[in-house]
Amino acid sequence: MNAPDHPDTVRAAEAAPPPPPRRRGLSDRALAWVFIAPVIALLLAINIFPLLWNIWLSFTNYRANRPGMDVRGMGTGNYERLLGQDDVWESLQHTAHFVTWSLFFQVVIGFALAWLINKQFRGSGLWTTLIVLPMMLSPAVVGTFWTYLYQPQVGIFNAIVGFFTGSTHFSMIADRDLAPWAIVLVDTWMWTPFVMLICLAGLRSVPQDLYEAAEIDGASPLRQFVTITLPMVLPFLMLAVLFRGIENFKMFDMVVELTSGGPGSVTELANIFLKREAFEKWRTGYAAALAVILFVTVFGFANIYVKAWNTVKQR
Template identity: 75%
Template sequence: MSDTPIDHIARATPEPVARRIRGLSDRTLAWIFVAPTIALLLAINIFPLVWTIRLSLTNYRANRTNSDIEWVGLRNYVRILTDSDIWLSMQVTAHFLIWTLIFQVFLGFALAYLINKKFKGNDLWTTIIVLPMMLSPAVVGNFWTFLYQPQIGLFNYVVAFFTGVDPSSFSMIGSVDLAPWSIVIVDTWMWTPFVMLICLAGLRSIPDYIYEAAAIDRASPWRQFWTITVPMVLPFLMLAVLFRGIENFKMFDMVTLLTGGGPGSVTELTSINLKREAFEKWRTGYASAYAIILFVTVFGLASIYVKALNKVKER
């Protein structure tokens, strides 16, 4: 009988080391393999979180490293929760989140439902549709900035056509009323394919025999859609909402490239506000408290949402 690779390894292992390994329990061996990963997680995730919590209780400023650090307790948290500008940025973020999720879920599911129907050119159209999500937010931001320019911007001319405004003097990203919607349009264009792919996976996981049984029972296509398709795809839709909600809550780069932080505060998301406090005003302790509040908010909402998702999956 030929030797296996395990036999070669066993013979190559020095006898003292082999005796020590044989004397270890399965639990100890498991901890030996898991320990490096745990140490890496502690170094990358847990330690920065603990350090941020510590800084949030002080008046520390990163641009004044030689100044004395004063322990202020919960004062930063109180100031944040009573700041009207912070609540305004929360409202802007909520507006952005709600509308992008509505559009992306609706359009993503509709595209997935159409693509799931086999037709000529199915693979080609699927590839074309998913192209936007393959681009980086920086590229997308710069690309759509040109589309929103007053002189050559396609969308400016479309809006101007319906409103009667001179296109050369009009800009969507410069309008207080339309600037938030310009961000919603770009994010929807970029990430609807992601939702479509998740919904497509859900649609293709539904066994054909369920539809066949429904057809034998003389269920109409509309009834099959509402009693079979929607309930079985709902967990996938909810998962897409969870992923996009978390990502959009911390949206920063694309919005900054599109609007430059303007006009006014109508496009100032919480992530942009946090960046301004941390790296423009250098209020590091204050920004750390702000970051902790955002983290607790996202973590709490996500935990509640995951519980709801698990209940839907158990049905």
């Protein structure tokens, strides 16, 4: 065997062609930016730019139906007018009523349905499929469907209420006192299955060993529910409330289909008021200021709620 410094080995090494130059590829960091940059650009174009543009419009007198009009700065004038207008506060009160009661009924009924489905009785899979059907429909379709159910000649709810009130042509959606509750009823019917599915996931994530240990210790079913089930499912419940609260605050299309602008202003939620100011009265800058107020309100409440949710989840 030839030594490394043998003359034949040296001559063979000198006669061999030089190795090809080593290509320098992109680093992992640069490659990551290649894939992330288009997404960031898309988010900036779709989300960030419209938000900044809306904030700028909120300080002007811009009207979308008069593109040639000189845009004049208003300072905080639009915000001052909004905060001093009774119609704005009334629409916010209607929104708070709708969000609060719809969330309450959806959480209570959704958790109860999840508790029953989790028992794994015969036909539970079929019942689960039937229960989740409403959430597969679009809000506009649901609004149109329930509009017919609220007709005096058809609606069973109208017939029940009309029987006690003695009216043969009663309609919940046309009554000033019951119209807000009619909207809550429809939203509860549509989105309770969503809360049920989240609660069902939480119930099925609870280890059975905890229940077995509790039974050995002599804990009653109520005690097991309070000390095991509820604390383990609470993060899932809070997550469902967060999702539904944000969506309900943005409610628009279903309410418009149900009420068609009436009766009066008792069903005029904040987004409906915003639409009227922006696309009926064409006060674009004024409506942009309301949009900023709604965004800050939802963003602030959501951040506080997420911090509380993280605290509960870490326990």
